[in-house]
Amino acid sequence: MREVAIVAFAQTVHTDHDTGLTEPELLHPVIEEVRAKSGLRHFGFTCSGSCDYLAGAPFSFVSALDALGAWPPISESHVEMDGAFALYEAWVRLQHGDVDSALVYGFGKTSMSDLREIMTLQLDPYYLAPLGLDQISFAGLQASARGADRAELDTIVRRSRADGRDNPYALDLPDPTPGDDGHAAPITDGAAAVVLVAGDLLANYPRLAYITGIAHRIEPHYLGMRDLARSASAADAAAAAGVGKGPVDVAELHTQFSHEEPILREALGLPAETVINPSGGPLAANPVMATGLIRVGEAAQRVMDGTARRAVAHATSGPCLQHNLVAVLSSEV
Amino acid sequence: MTVPSDVTGNSELTATHVLEFPGGYTRTTGPVIGRFLTELRDGRIVGVRTADQRTLVPPLEYDPHTGDAVTEEFVQVGPAGTVAEWVWVDSPRRNHPLDRPFAWATIKLDGADTALVHVVDAENPKAMRAGLRVRPRWRAERVGQITDIECFVPDVTKIVSPVRAEYTLKPGRALTRFLEGVRDGVFLAGHCATCDKVYVPYRLACPGCGSLIEEERQVADTGTITTFAINNLPDPRAPQVPFVSAYILLDGADTPMIALVGDVPAHEVRQGMRVRAVWVPESERTLAMSNIKWFAPTGEPDAELEN
Numbered sequence: 330m331r332e333v334a335i336v337a338f339a340q341t342v343h344t345d346h347d348t349g350l351t352e353p354e355l356l357h358p359v360i361e362e363v364r365a366k367s368g369l370r371h372f373g374f375t376c377s378g379s380c381d382y383l384a385g386a387p388f389s390f391v392s393a394l395d396a397l398g399a400w401p402p403i404s405e406s407h408v409e410m411d412g413a414f415a416l417y418e419a420w421v422r423l424q425h426g427d428v429d430s431a432l433v434y435g436f437g438k439t440s441m442s443d444l445r446e447i448m449t450l451q452l453d454p455y456y457l458a459p460l461g462l463d464q465i466s467f468a469g470l471q472a473s474a475r476g477a478d479r480a481e482l483d484t485i486v487r488r489s490r491a492d493g494r495d496n497p498y499a500l501d502l503p504d505p506t507p508g509d510d511g512h513a514a515p516i517t518d519g520a521a522a523v524v525l526v527a528g529d530l531l532a533n534y535p536r537l538a539y540i541t542g543i544a545h546r547i548e549p550h551y552l553g554m555r556d557l558a559r560s561a562s563a564a565d566a567a568a569a570a571g572v573g574k575g576p577v578d579v580a581e582l583h584t585q586f587s588h589e590e591p592i593l594r595e596a597l598g599l600p601a602e603t604v605i606n607p608s609g610g611p612l613a614a615n616p617v618m619a620t621g622l623i624r625v626g627e628a629a630q631r632v633m634d635g636t637a638r639r640a641v642a643h644a645t646s647g648p649c650l651q652h653n654l655v656a657v658l659s660s661e662v
Numbered sequence: 663m664t665v666p667s668d669v670t671g672n673s674e675l676t677a678t679h680v681l682e683f684p685g686g687y688t689r690t691t692g693p694v695i696g697r698f699l700t701e702l703r704d705g706r707i708v709g710v711r712t713a714d715q716r717t718l719v720p721p722l723e724y725d726p727h728t729g730d731a732v733t734e735e736f737v738q739v740g741p742a743g744t745v746a747e748w749v750w751v752d753s754p755r756r757n758h759p760l761d762r763p764f765a766w767a768t769i770k771l772d773g774a775d776t777a778l779v780h781v782v783d784a785e786n787p788k789a790m791r792a793g794l795r796v797r798p799r800w801r802a803e804r805v806g807q808i809t810d811i812e813c814f815v816p817d818v819t820k821i822v823s824p825v826r827a828e829y830t831l832k833p834g835r836a837l838t839r840f841l842e843g844v845r846d847g848v849f850l851a852g853h854c855a856t857c858d859k860v861y862v863p864y865r866l867a868c869p870g871c872g873s874l875i876e877e878e879r880q881v882a883d884t885g886t887i888t889t890f891a892i893n894n895l896p897d898p899r900a901p902q903v904p905f906v907s908a909y910i911l912l913d914g915a916d917t918p919m920i921a922l923v924g925d926v927p928a929h930e931v932r933q934g935m936r937v938r939a940v941w942v943p944e945s946e947r948t949l950a951m952s953n954i955k956w957f958a959p960t961g962e963p964d965a966e967l968e969n
Contacts, residue, residue: 349675385681446757454687455695456720457779459808461757466766469749470779474768549726553768553777554718557747 332662333423333527334537335633337366338626340498343519343614347440352384355520356396356436363432367524368533373428375405376419378412378435379618382447393436404428411435412521412622413583413644413654419525420543429528436520437618444516444617452648453550464648465513467552471649472512472588474557482587486511486612489587493613500614511612514585519616521623538629538640538658542570545654552649563596563643563653570641570655577603578637581624583645585611593643597655603641607631621645625656632658694723697736703806707798709774711735719774720808740771742817743778745794750787760813765790769814781813789816840864841949843880847941851915853877862915881914883939885957886965888918892928901956904928910937910957924956934964 339362341355364370375397379390390407399405406422408414412435419431439447448464449457472482486505493499498519505511531537546562546569548555555561567573580603584590590605599605606612608627611620621644628640639659646652691699694710698721701708710721710732718725718732719739725732748767754760759781767790768777783799784790796814804810833841836852840863843850851860852875854868860879861868868875890908893900899922900907906928909918923931924940937957947953 382681385679446755449757454689455691455699456808460779460781461755461759462766462779463755463757466749466751469751470747470766470768473749474747549722551720551722551726551776552779553720553746553770554722554726557768 331424331426331527332531332539333420333525334531334534334539335523335625335629335658336526336534336537337363337524338521338630338633339363339366340521340619340623340626341519341616342498343500343517343616345440345500345515345517347438347518351392352379352389352436352438352520353393353396355438355518356393356434356522359520359522360397360432360434363522363524367430367526369430369432369524369526371403372430372432372524373404374419374422374431375403376407376415376422376431376433377405378408378410378415378433378622379437380409380447380451382450383437383439383441383444383617385442393434397432410646411583411618411620411644412523413625413642413656414545414621414646416523416525416622416625416656417543417545417654420540423525423527426528429526429530431525432522433525433622434520434522435619435622437616437620438518439516439615439617440518448648456551457648467648468513468586468588470552471557471592472586475588475592476558477588477591481591482512483510485584485587485590489606489610489612491609492607493609496609496613498614499609502613512587514611514615514620515613517615517617517620519614519619521616521619521626523622523626523629536633536635538632538660539662540656541659541662542572542574542657543654544569545652547647547652550647550651557649558592560592560596560650560653563593563645563650563655564598566653566655567597567641570657572641572655572657573598574657575639575659576600577641578639579604579607579628579631580641580643581606581608581610581628582643583611583621583624585615585620585645587612589645589650592650593653596653597641597643599641621654625658628656629658632660635660692723694721694732697721699806699808699810701736701738702808702810703804705800705804706738707740707771707778707811708736709739709771709776711737716775717773718776719771719778737773739773740798742795742797743769743771743774743814745782745790745792745796746770746777747792748782748790748794750790759809764813767796767814769796780808780811783813783815836864836866838949839878841951844951844953845947845949847883847944847947847953848880849883849912849915849919849939851879851881851912853879859916860914861917862912862919879914881912883912883941884960885910885912885915885919885937886967887923887931887933887935887937888967889933890923890931892931906931908937908957921954922956923958925958932964934967936960936962936965 546565625642628642631637709717709719795817850864
């Protein structure tokens with residue numbers, strides 16, 4: 330495999346409400362920031378992740394190109410998924426060997442509609458969507474299948490919110506209360522961007538985070554056809570990415586619900602010493618379609634600034650952790 | 663770096679935007695899902711067999727584990743099944759299938775190897791459990807949609823039986839005699855010559871030795887509280903809440919009688935307190951215990967209680 334590294338990461342100061350900025354307006358400063366951090370104005374490949382249903386308009390991601398400037402024509406692609414999966418596509422594109430840099434971004438404003446019901450529209454249209462099964466409900470089915478200890482989950486929420494308060498980009502959420510238990514990730518608007526480099530460009534960066542392994546695996550969509558108490562696909566992706574080949578200082582997990590943390594921790598085989606979601610994770614800020622990419626960026630940032638030698642990032646897509654991506658980031662190849 | 667936290671000036675400028683496919687979005691079903699929905703319209707639930715003879719319900723076109731195409735063999739399953747996982751919805755959302763609290767559940771229909779995601783109409787979460795047996799409640803008008811099953815309902819495991827019978831009661835000789843005394847403003851007791859004990863209310867036989875009680879005695883309408891309870895639940899026989907019911911050992915009696923205590927705050931009632939019956943006016947008295955409104959403190963010093 331060709332060596333690929335993350336050299337720049339930026340994210341918005343996420344908000345729990347619509348500040349009045351359009352998606353391109355949210356995105357533009359973030360793109361400018363990674364351009365400045367990487368010293369690159371142009372990229373061999375550009376890939377984004379977003380969801381048209383969030384904006385309620387087809388091809389809404391096309392307007393986001395206004396934030397980067399696409400003239401002269403650029404080589405660009407998009408996934409109707411979290412930006413972490415766009416990062417995977419960019420990593421694959423860099424494996425071709427003909428380009429050495431890639432810009433990846435993701436963005437989402439969940440404040441504009443009812444996210445719980447928007448996620449119903451993302452379900453199988455024959456068997457699940459007509460029932461009106463919403464995001465909280467299917468997450469509840471998984472929490473029930475897992476049978477997680479409530480006190481353990483409360484501790485996860487408390488820790489995530491406390492870490493989020495220390496993170497200038499995450500929401501400033503109080504300790505949970507019975508009326509605001511925080512087990513579901515908050516409604517959030519935001520965006521994030523990452524720059525990947527390979528080949529000769531690697532030598533330009535004294536601080537970088539190598540992607541030493543990256544893989545994604547998927548399970549059946551239909552909830553009745555899998556064991557919701559476990560994440561077989563996350564375990565397979567972690568094995569393929571080589572998570573277990575060394576110690577993991579930090580893991581940033583795409584946990585949109587508190588019960589997903591024990592499931593993922595088990596699937597990724599993370600030991601007790603691994604610090605989970607020091608950024609606060611999605612329970613402290615969940616700009617849907619950027620949240621997974623932020624996990625990769627946060628993990629990479631810790632490697633780049635030297636606070637972690639080896640970090641794991643996880644991103645997910647689909648109901649109840651259907652599709653999972655795992656990346657290992659390291660200061661060494 | 664930061665982006666502007668709020669765009670000033672125009673932040674109140676909003677518009678409503680609706681994403682909608684008028685009349686609904688038309689989707690073809692293909693032969694596998696189409697077969698399932700067609701059978702559903704006829705009130706049957708079918709699964710499809712995989713190459714390794716597992717039965718997928720609802721049917722998929724490909725075996726999710728192997729990726730192989732499924733066979734063309736459809737088998738009827740259920741309609742009853744067993745709840746695997748469930749989660750309770752206290753406040754149904756606008757798009758939910760029921761407008762009252764319900765459970766989402768994965769249900770393994772009899773004969774199926776996978777679970778169906780659907781709704782269980784149960785009265786409350788205590789009625790739900792893994793292993794619960796359920797059956798579909800079909801819609802009268804079916805169109806070939808997963809919602810042709812309105813919901814699943816638990817099997818019948820209990821019925822509610824109304825029970826009511828009316829009786830005519832007579833108090834018996836001893837109680838009739840006692841109530842005659844109460845009508846006349848006195849408490850009648852029975853004295854057992856063998857045990858030398860005085861029983862109130864009056865009775866015909868001694869509960870201690872079984873002898874016939876031959877002597878009727880009047881006892882005082884004053885006495886001492888031996889024990890009591892403060893009741894916080896309303897009772898049609900009590901004047902207010904909280905009220906105090908007490909064991910009162912009438913002067914001259916050996917057994918206490920249970921009665922209400924009144925004319926005193928509940929928290930001031932105590933063991934040893936001296937009390938006297940408060941009778942209703944003579945003209946209102948009948949053959950009933952309601953002749954005694956309650957017992958009220960006499961104001962005497964507390965009595966020493968034995969034991």
